[in-house]
Amino acid sequence: MIQVFCSERGSGKTKKLINLANDNLEDAKGDSVFIDDDNRTMLSLNRKIRFISTEEFTLKDYESFYGFLCGLISENYDIENIYVDGLSNIVRGNELNGAELLFEKMKNLSRRFGVKFFINLNHNCNDVPEFIRQYSYSYS
Template identity: 60%
Template sequence: MIQVFCNKRGSGKTKELINLANRNVLTEKGNSVFIDDDSRCMLQVDKKIRFISTSDLGLMSYEGMYGFLCGIISEDYDIENIYIDGLCNIVDCEIENAAHLFYKLDELANRFGINVYISINHEKEAPEFIQKYTNYQLVAN
C-alpha cells in the first residue's frame, strides 16, 4: 500500500508522518525505516525505527531512489513500513515526472506486503497519478 501526504511546504506533513511512524511502531510486527533528506528530525523518530538520512548518498533520480528502496528491502525482509519524508527534497526532480516511480513502488509494495508513506511538497493540486494514493492534499480555492 502507498499513502501520499501532498500539500504545500509548512503545512505539517513531516510532523504527521513522524507521528504516524511513532504510532505504528507500537503495534507493528515488522521493522520500519524512516528516510529523510537530512537528520533534523532523527531524534523525533522512535529509536526502534531505522532512520536514514540521504544527504550524503547522492540520490539524483527516481530510478536511483527505486534502486535504493530495493536495496533496503533486500537487506531486511521483515520491513513492514517505509516512511519517505520530502520525496522531492531527496530526489532532485519534478513530481510531475514521477509516474513511473509510483507505478514501480506500487508493484514493489504489493509484492512484499510493505506500506509506503510518502510526503511531498507541492503547491498545486497533486498530479493525477498520485491522487489515488493521497488522503492529505492541498485543496484548490
C-alpha cells in the first residue's frame, strides 16, 4: 500500500504525518521508520519509531532512494510502515515525472514484503502526474 499526501509547503503535512506515525504505532505489529531530509522532526516522534535523516546519505536520484529503501527492508524484515516526509526534498532536483519507476518498484516492495508507504509531497494533488495521483489521500 502506498498513500501520498500532497499539498503546498506550509500546509501542515509534516505534523499530520508525524501524528499518523505515532497513532499507527498502537496498532502496528511490525516496526516503523520515519525518513526525513533533516533532524527537525525527530523529537516529535515516538521513540519506538526509527528516525533516519537523509542528510547523512547521498541520495541524488530516485534509483538511489529505491536502493536506500531496499537496504532498510533487507536489514529488518519486520518493517511494516515507512513514512517519507518530503520526497522532493530528499531527492532534490528531480522532477516528479521521473519518479514513475520508483513508485512502481515501491508498489512491488509493498506487495512482496507487506510494507506500507506514507509519503508527503510539496505539490498540489492536481499538479502531480497520474501515477502519483492514484495514491493520493486526504488527511481527515
